[in-house]
Amino acid sequence: MLGDVFRAIARADLVVEVLDSREPDLTRSRYVEEKVVKMGKKLLIAINKGDLVPLEVLKGWKNYFESFEGIPAVYLAANQHAGTKVLRDRMKEILKGSGIVCFVGYPKTGKSSIINALKGRHSASTSSHPFSYGYTRGVQLFRIDNKLMALDTPGVIPPDGSELERAIRGANVDELENPVKVAIELIKRVETFNPSAFKEAYGLDYSNPFELLERLALKRGWVYKSDKEPNVDEAAKALIRNYHDGKIRYYVPPPKV
Ligand SMILES: Nc1nc2c(ncn2[C@@H]2O[C@H](COP(=O)(O)OP(=O)(O)OP(=O)(O)O)[C@@H](O)[C@H]2O)c(=O)[nH]1
Ligand SMILES: [Mg+2]
Incomplete structure (x- = not known):
């Protein structure tokens, strides 16, 4: 590739x-x-x-x-x-x-x-x-x-780098080993730069990243058939896809020259 x-x-x-x-x-x-x-x-x-x-x-x-x-x-x-x-x-x-x-x-x-x-x-x-x-x-x-x-040209990601880096670099969510873990890391990183980024994007209130995934799953109607618990895996993938599609606003400031 x-x-x-x-x-x-x-x-x-x-x-x-x-x-x-x-x-x-x-x-x-x-x-x-x-x-x-x-x-x-x-x-x-x-x-x-x-x-x-x-x-x-x-x-x-x-x-x-x-x-x-x-x-x-x-x-x-x-x-x-x-x-x-x-x-x-x-x-x-x-x-x-x-x-x-x-x-x-x-x-x-x-x-x-x-x-x-x-x-x-x-x-x-x-x-x-x-x-x-x-x-x-x-x-x-x-x-x-x-x-x-x-x-x-097709975007290519080198295999090195953490899963969080791979997600930020546009890795296909279906190729991530642990989408929930990566989504939680991504939420934490984004919130260090813009604490309200996900509230603005989804209009949801939550007190920690996992709860955001649960709320997002429930909002979209994604629950496991067996026990009706929120499907956080699906929510994690959707959140990372929304990130790729430019729905989440934040920025890392440029280095001081
Ligand atoms: N907010 C925002 N989203 C954008 C912008 N440009 C592209 N996007 C979104 O980013 C996503 C990826 O865009 P593509 O043009 O397919 O990206 P690509 O680099 O060609 O991706 P690959 O072919 O997979 O390497 C799409 O959901 C676009 O709508 C932009 O200027 N602003
Ligand atoms: Mg392309």
Whole structure:
């Protein structure tokens, strides 16, 4: 799988690494970044899901990447088509006109959403390429306009890292060993940055993470047939999926430069 991504990078002139604005540090792959540089490709960071985070924080992360790490960066919210023009202009500027751009990043950071937003309504509706959300399987080539082509790649997660990190990096919930344990860790982490994140998302009151899962299960009608107890496993998976789908608002502040 990672081999497919590197073969796609080899075909491109510029690589855009897509990060989740809530967790830019945990959703970036220094391994892939180093590989991109070694392969002689240009790198641009796109901080996506910007609608979930205050503008000052987005600017702070952009400044951190550009000033401290020397990597050009833009922020955007693909699902609202906000910031896509800035991204398109920045890509053309780096490419000095035209070329092939390869989008990489962990699953669920929004690679396919960005490409779809870049294509715009007109070309998307006339495109013969099948476009779908959900996990992108193979590498696909799209035309953005008469200057830019985009390679969409599947998100790949290295096997190292804790289950919590894997969940934040978009791991398929059905591949997590213990979704309830991971969901509880995720709730605790998010609440250290935004104590009311889940109350805002679900409108539920609770006194601890496990109780949140129970309340969520009952609200959705997920109970075990045998004893009518809340199905917390189902609730845990749903919560992690909602997290991936950008329903939970919080942010990790950028490092002080
Ligand atoms: N809130 C918010 N959600 C977004 C944004 N962009 C994408 N999403 C959501 O994030 C989820 C994943 O989006 P995709 O575009 O499929 O992500 P991907 O990186 O292509 O995922 P893989 O193909 O699995 O690697 C979807 O539920 C999108 O609706 C955004 O800017 N803001
Ligand atoms: Mg995709």
